[in-house]
Amino acid sequence: MGYHFRTLNYLGSKLRLLDFIEENIRRITNDKQGVCDLFAGSGCVSYKLSEHYAVTSCDIQHYSKVISNALLNKFDITDNDINELIQIIQSDKTLYDCFIPLIETEEQAIRFKDLETLTAILETGSIEVFRLENKNTCLNHSLYEVLDNLSGNDFLNRKSLISRYYGGIYFSYRQAVGIDIILESIQNHIAEDKRDFFLAALLSTASDVVDTVGKHFAQPIKARDAKGNIKITVYNKALQDKTIDIIELYKDWIYRYKSLPKSDYVCQTIQGDYIKCLRNLPDSVKTIYADPPYTRDHYSRFYHVLETITLRDSPELTTTNIRGEKHISNGIYRKDRHQSPFCIMSKAHDAFKEMFEITSSGNKNLVLSYSPYDETKKTHPRVVTLRQLLDLARVYYQHVDLISAGKFKHNKLNSTEHFLDASSEAEVLIVCTNE
Ligand SMILES: C[S@@+](CC[C@H](N)C(=O)[O-])C[C@H]1O[C@@H](n2cnc3c(N)ncnc32)[C@H](O)[C@@H]1O
Numbered sequence: 001m002g003y004h005f006r007t008l009n010y011l012g013s014k015l016r017l018l019d020f021i022e023e024n025i026r027r028i029t030n031d032k033q034g035v036c037d038l039f040a041g042s043g044c045v046s047y048k049l050s051e052h053y054a055v056t057s058c059d060i061q062h063y064s065k066v067i068s069n070a071l072l073n074k075f076d077i078t079d080n081d082i083n084e085l086i087q088i089i090q091s092d093k094t095l096y097d098c099f100i101p102l103i104e105t106e107e108q109a110i111r112f113k114d115l116e117t118l119t120a121i122l123e124t125g126s127i128e129v130f131r132l133e134n135k136n137t138c139l140n141h142s143l144y145e146v147l148d149n150l151s152g153n154d155f156l157n158r159k160s161l162i163s164r165y166y167g168g169i170y171f172s173y174r175q176a177v178g179i180d181i182i183l184e185s186i187q188n189h190i191a192e193d194k195r196d197f198f199l200a201a202l203l204s205t206a207s208d209v210v211d212t213v214g215k216h217f218a219q220p221i222k223a224r225d226a227k228g229n230i231k232i233t234v235y236n237k238a239l240q241d242k243t244i245d246i247i248e249l250y251k252d253w254i255y256r257y258k259s260l261p262k263s264d265y266v267c268q269t270i271q272g273d274y275i276k277c278l279r280n281l282p283d284s285v286k287t288i289y290a291d292p293p294y295t296r297d298h299y300s301r302f303y304h305v306l307e308t309i310t311l312r313d314s315p316e317l318t319t320t321n322i323r324g325e326k327h328i329s330n331g332i333y334r335k336d337r338h339q340s341p342f343c344i345m346s347k348a349h350d351a352f353k354e355m356f357e358i359t360s361s362g363n364k365n366l367v368l369s370y371s372p373y374d375e376t377k378k379t380h381p382r383v384v385t386l387r388q389l390l391d392l393a394r395v396y397y398q399h400v401d402l403i404s405a406g407k408f409k410h411n412k413l414n415s416t417e418h419f420l421d422a423s424s425e426a427e428v429l430i431v432c433t434n435e
Contacts (some may be wrong), residue, residue, distance in 0.1 A: 003051040007067050008207040009215035010042035017427055018048040020405045024429050025287055028365050033286035037275050041063050047071040056285055058270045058277035060338050063203055065271040068219055070200030070257055083256055087191055092181045098149035100323040101142035102173045110238050115230045118238055119223040125168030129328045157314050159184055165332055168222035169208050170221045172242035198415045201253035203306050211241035217305040221333045288359050291343040291369040295380040300337035348383040352392055360396035368430040397432035404428050405408035
């Protein structure tokens, strides 16, 4: 096994295909050459390949760079450093105090199985949305109280970013406050060159506790059925996710990252568009592994909260029109989310074409992952077909091999998530070489 590590609950993660991918890259790349993981996502492929290669890891999302940095670089972090940080986090109480009215309301609602209040929290409990929209809710009193506390303590800034935006919605209020305190403690007490290590552990923690179906951030739990009745999921999920002790879990993740063996090669990470990355690759890179998105689901929507945790930048939020009125979208999405050409029908073909053009003209091998669409399942169709990709590959490469991983179950989400249900179709690699 070796060098297998799950960082995030990530759609389309190649965690279960790592040996297969590595084996095929090793057939066409020697140890002295470098490899690039062009759409690194959760970083598991970059990490796996770093055992034998100098890896360049790239992704458009900032959180991916943080995670890849934590996986690919060596950090000199002692148990003492960790204990000190955890002590600082545990002794910081002011933000908790500001949030007590909401923390208590939520914790009591879980204790007494109060579905009405839990639903109100999911539907109207974001302080930031309340601040912007001033909508009437049964939580009004507590929301105002917390807002007052925050402004009185000079906390209406990035110190309360995660709890203000997402507290009650994606995390319990207590957990969201915990995330803010961890972020502030990393910022104030950890040297810059070690921050990504601690931040990566926080991203993994957030991915584990998020209170959604599927452990992503595409939308909060839908509290009601089509008739408007409250679903029991509201309580069951709250009990399962919102009661997790975030500081304990964070500590756990820190030790998991700390225990990882690290590459002997010099690796690097790039945050940016795939074109920018391809144009900036070191000459030593011989093989590019590419695992772009293949459906119209933008990763930036599924993981926007991880991006905000990473950037800590108080983003503007998108709005939705409901019966002629503008409202902040339920998902509390960032306005500046990246729209990937690979997810857009009219752009995907050219995006692939450009990738083939640049890799082949640079005399590099390209290993492209593809998970076929099973029409019998209710998954979203692929934006490009395997046939289209193979035709394109053959324009730019002399040798194009299609290699199947055998029967492989895709990263399975809850079956009610109609768009990304499991596919039992085999994943394939399209291996393109010119020699
Ligand atoms: C299928 S996922 C990769 C999963 C990854 N192999 C893993 O195992 O975790 C696709 C990734 O492509 C990234 N992406 C989408 N469009 C991009 C672009 N134009 N440039 C760079 N990265 C992009 C997304 O952020 C996402 O992380």
